[in-house]
Amino acid sequence: MTTPASIRLLPDHVINQIAAGEVVDRPASVMKELLENALDAGATHIEVDVVDGGRRLVRIVDNGSGMDRENALLSIERHATSKLRELKDLDTIGTLGFRGEALAAIASVSQFTLVTQPEGAAAGTEILMFGGKLQDVRDAGAPKGTDVAVRNLFFNVPARRKFLRSAPTEFTHIRQTFLLEALSHVEVEFVLRADETEVYRLPSAADLTDRIRDIYGGDMVGHLRPMNFGNGVVEVGGYAGAPPFSRMDREWQVVFINGRPASSPVVNFAIQSAYRDVLPGGRYAPLFLNIQVPPEMVDVNIHPAKKEVRFRRPTEVRDVIVEAIRLAIVGTAPATAKRGMPPRSSAGASNTAVSAPPPPSAPVAPPVVAGAPGMQRQADLSFAPPVPPPSPSPPGAVAVASSSAPWRDYRLLGRVGGLYVVLETAEGLVLLDPRSAHERVLYERFLHGLEEGRVPSQGLLKPVPAALSPAQMTAVRKHLPLLRQLGFGMEEFGGDTVLLDALPVWLADVEPAALVSDLADGLLQGARPSAQEWAKPFLADLSGRQAVALRRELADPELHALIRDLSRTDMPYTSPAGKPTVVLIGLRELNRKFARE
Ligand code: ADP
Ligand code: MG
DSSP, rough: OOOOOOOOOOOOOHHHHHHOOSSSHHHHHHHHHHHHHHHHTTTTTTOOOOOOEGTTTTEEEEOOOOOOOHHHHHSTTEESSSSSGGGGGGOOOOSOOOOOOHHHHHHHEEEEEEEETTTTTTSSSEEEEETEEEEEEEEEOOEOOOOEEEEOOOOOOOOTTTTTTOOOHHHHHHHHHHHHHHOOOTSSEEEEEEEEEEEEEEESSSSSHHHHHHHHOOOHHHTTEEEEOSSSSSSSEEEEEEEEESSSSGGGHHHETTTEEOOHHHHHHHHHHHHTSSSTTTTTTOOOEEOOOOEEEEGGGGGGTTTOOOOSSSHHHHHHHHHHHHHHTSOOOOOTTTOOSSBBSSSSOSSOOOOOOOOOOOOOOOOOOOOOOTTTOOOSOOOOOOOOOSSSSSSOOOEEETTTSSEEEEEEEOOOOOOOEEESSSEEEEEEOOOHHHHHHHHHHHHHHHHHOOEEEEEEEEEEEOOHHHHHHHHHHHTTHHHHHHTEEEESSSEEEEEEEETTOOOOOOHHHHHHHHHHHHHHHOOSSSSHHHHHHHHHHHHHHHHHHHOOOOOOHHHHHHHHHHHTTTSSBBBSSBBBSSEEEEEEHHHHHTOOO
């Protein structure tokens, strides 16, 4: 177990070397500093409590080394740290915290309580501070470890309090930061509670895969390929998601540099390059990237909150990352790699990749082959990321902001008959049919895209030829501009064949050739004046077809996304085919049924 190191005041010249700037800007950064202190203190069990997205409370209880009274009092002084003694240490920062200013900064803008007790001490110490002013220091009976509670952040700095976002937004940052720390310390047990509801309980894990499974579920683990590649200086480990498993934001991409969650433009660029020809633009595979570089090659101090780093030899870092990812997901090095070999003729997820002998140390995953012919199928249903849980009203409720929405806050109660979803709202009960709801969401997405003249389309890896009847071909030819407007990349290919090379992005699970034929039939039937008018029944049909592919039961985060998306539609109550999406059962009706009225 770690023993409390003694704390010294930093010399002024060191202080001046340290990047100026505020440590805390929002509840999530408070939590991050406190978590890192707990980890530095050797904690194996850490519990986090936040209230109101952390705006009212961020509290962290650890079972680490604790502090005796002298050190506890020193810890809240600016530039008091037990972790950095000399200027030269700045070059080789080993511990997570190092500037000795976090606690002082946090205490100066909050109502702050610290309770701490080192191993074997007769009594613990409790320190109370109010806006940076020491209120009280007293004995406290406490278990070994440290308990820091930060209440009403920025209560004394209205200008900054004003910039805090809504509780759900602040909680999104808290959750993301919490997960980063949990992923970088898998052996430590972490608990996160929001408004007294447990959001995560992550038991101590044997390895990163176990922790990923506990956080994201086993489905993701099945799509991960180990990375293990380096050039003797830069070493890359972790896991890369195999295409097409992906989502539309970077929430699944986590980068550690020398064990610390961090970002760097070079790294993002490398990730993008590695996935460029195996995932459609705008899709992001899960990635748990562990980069090890000699400490002197990275400058972690350019960002006061230590999030962004700068590398001394960026191109070297980039090349190793690209190669590590490609070896893991495709089994070949990138086309630009120097050790290139003759191009492969057979399948493989990329036609530009060349095969390369794997370095002796790198275990190579089997090549990934795309699902549909020549097409990168999307793994999910193009839902946006899940809405974070907390909100004021019923515990565990989720808030959706839209005036036309059938509910303001809701709570997911469960499922009935393996299909219908049951929600609790302020008004009563809601039964929801996810399939009809999905149709409505898709339909409006299509329609809005069309109205705004931007239907994002997604290229197929290989163009797909589709043979049509002469009548179908005539219809397609006539409406080619409209089809392109709808996001279909199409060209005449001679005779009655068209070549399809792109689809609207939200058409995830379709067989391209059959789709073209259906399209043409739709065109033959409808002779309507405007694109929108023509498109409506067609789009309704298309979204119906698309939503039918939704046979499996949705996971909770997907459901939350669907519910939120539905509440934002113009016509949330019916599917485009006119079927109900929700059945509302009001409290009045329930009361009546129970003869309470
Ligand atoms: P830094 O982490 O940069 O040293 P902080 O202001 O975050 O600066 O913390 C000041 C000092 O207080 C730390 O160096 C450490 O000695 C002590 N400390 C802070 N939090 C804890 C904790 N949870 N357990 C034990 N010691 C702590
Ligand atoms: Mg610290």
